[in-house]
Structures are given as C-alpha cells and as structure tokens.
Amino acid sequence: MNASLRVPWTSRRAVAVAAVVLGLSGATAAYVVAQEDVSGTDPGVNTDFTVVGDGELPTKKPKLGADRAPLSAAETGYAIHLASADASIPAGATDVLGEEGPEFLYADLPDVGENLTGRKVVVSLYDYTSNAAYDQLVDLGTGKVVKTTTSAEAQPPTSATEADVAMELAVGSDLGLLFKEEFEVNMGVPLIATDQVEYVAGAWVYDKTTTAGKECGKDRCAQLMVSTASGVYLNTWDFVVNLSTKTIVPTQ
Numbered sequence: 001m002n003a004s005l006r007v008p009w010t011s012r013r014a015v016a017v018a019a020v021v022l023g024l025s026g027a028t029a030a031y032v033v034a035q036e037d038v039s040g041t042d043p044g045v046n047t048d049f050t051v052v053g054d055g056e057l058p059t060k061k062p063k064l065g066a067d068r069a070p071l072s073a074a075e076t077g078y079a080i081h082l083a084s085a086d087a088s089i090p091a092g093a094t095d096v097l098g099e100e101g102p103e104f105l106y107a108d109l110p111d112v113g114e115n116l117t118g119r120k121v122v123v124s125l126y127d128y129t130s131n132a133a134y135d136q137l138v139d140l141g142t143g144k145v146v147k148t149t150t151s152a153e154a155q156p157p158t159s160a161t162e163a164d165v166a167m168e169l170a171v172g173s174d175l176g177l178l179f180k181e182e183f184e185v186n187m188g189v190p191l192i193a194t195d196q197v198e199y200v201a202g203a204w205v206y207d208k209t210t211t212a213g214k215e216c217g218k219d220r221c222a223q224l225m226v227s228t229a230s231g232v233y234l235n236t237w238d239f240v241v242n243l244s245t246k247t248i249v250p251t252q
Contacts, residue, residue, distance in 0.1 A: 065119065066119075067119060070109075078140060079140060083123035088136070088148040093128075096220075102125040105157060122137055128244060135156075155221075162243055166201050167201070175239070179224075186228055198229065201223065201225070219243075237251070
C-alpha cells in the first residue's frame with residue numbers, strides 16, 4: 001500500500017445514507033441510528049449508518065448519556081448540527097458535491113487521554129470552498145462548540161460520499177487506468193458504472209514517492225481500492241482522485 005495513504009478507508013457500505021447524512025446540504029441533512037467505534041485516527045473505522053426519523057438533524061438537546069457512553073443517534077445528530085452551524089464554519093462552506101454546508105466526515109468521543117468531563121463530542125468537517133478541515137469539540141450539555149481546530153493541510157478520513165464521488169470520477173475518466181483494463185480482462189465486459197465493483201477510499205497526501213500529486217495535501221485527494229464482485233482486487237496504484245478539482249491525477 002502506498003505510504004502516502006495515512007488514514008483509514010471508508011467503505012461504500014454507507015452509501016445508502018451518505019447522500020443525506022454526509023452531505024449536510026441545507027436543512028435536508030439526516031442523522032444516524034448507530035455509529036459504533038468511529039474514529040478519525042484508529043484503523044478499522046466503522047462507517048455503517050442508518051437513517052432514522054425524517055432525516056432532519058435535531059436542533060434541540062436530546063437526553064444525554066454518561067460522559068464516555070457510546071453516542072446515541074440523537075446525540076450524534078445534535079452534535080453534527082451544532083458543529084456545522086457554528087460561527088467558526090465559513091458562511092460559504094461547501095461539501096464535496098458543491099452544495100451548501102461542510103462535508104461531514106465523522107463524529108466520535110474525544111480521546112480518553114484528553115481528560116475531559118461532561119458530554120463532549122468531536123465532529124470532523126471539511127470545507128471544499130476553503131480546502132480546510134475543521135475539528136469541532138462540541139459540548140452537548142451547553143449546546144456550544146467549545147474548541148475549533150482548523151487546518152489547511154490536515155486530511156481526515158474520507159466520507160462515504162467522497163468515496164462515491166472519487167469512484168464516479170475514476171470510472172468516467174478517459175485515461176487508460178489499469179483497474180478498468182483489468183476489470184474488462186477479468187469480467188469480459190467494460191467497466192462503465194460504479195455498481196459493477198466494490199470499493200473503498202482513503203485520504204491521500206503526497207510523500208515524494210510518486211511522480212505527481214504534489215497538490216494533494218493542500219487539495220483533498222483520495223486513493224481507491226477496488227475489487228470485482230468475486231473478490232479480485234484491481235490495480236489502482238497508478239492514480240489518485242483530486243476531489244477538490246474533480247480530476248484524476250496519474251501517479252506513475
């Protein structure tokens with residue numbers, strides 16, 4: 001695996017909810033019923049979501065769990081609402097689809113070592129207008145963002161929507177990408193739609209081991225891992241997808 005891939009993969013299994021939950025466009029964002037073991041730093045990130053209710057993020061404080069108890073659906077949705085609506089997020093923030101509001105990446109409890117008390121949640125967002133990542137520490141008890149960390153070069157794990165966009169760009173590319181050639185050899189038909197394969201994506205930054213992609217790190221880039229339905233993995237190491245510019249970046 002390319003050493004430039006520094007963060008966990010995001011599976012397309014979350015696609016059913018990604019269009020609503022992870023887009024956060026206007027008032028149509030949804031919240032989730034389960035989000036177990038989600039982490040922005042630990043391998044094995046679980047991004048399986050289920051839409052509940054009418055798809056609207058809760059704007060009123062729900063019943064809160066104990067300080068370190070797993071987040072409920074309502075708590076997660078409330079945290080996303082507070083984080084994305086906070087004044088620290090630029091008014092012109094957009095998601096990977098170009099829609100209003102930042103891209104929601106993940107929500108999780110703070111690290112144990114941070115010695116925090118109260119019901120607090122870390123919400124990770126990405127603004128495609130400014131190409132900046134935001135980590136919002138949200139206090140659910142007070143209904144406020146108590147700390148904002150902004151970075152123009154941090155690249156948190158990709159959302160399911162970002163994985164879908166990356167895959168659509170790769171499948172639709174006119175470049176002679178190896179995975180498309182290998183798919184046709186293995187399956188006997190051309191690859192023309194994303195639902196013909198299984199895929200995951202991870203955020204990718206340039207580490208001087210490739211011939212191109214220097215913009216990745218400041219730009220939001222993703223590397224794909226693709227397999228056929230029968231489990232044959234296809235070669236995707238010859239390119240990455242620049243999600244900021246919606247272009248394919250050959251790396252070999």
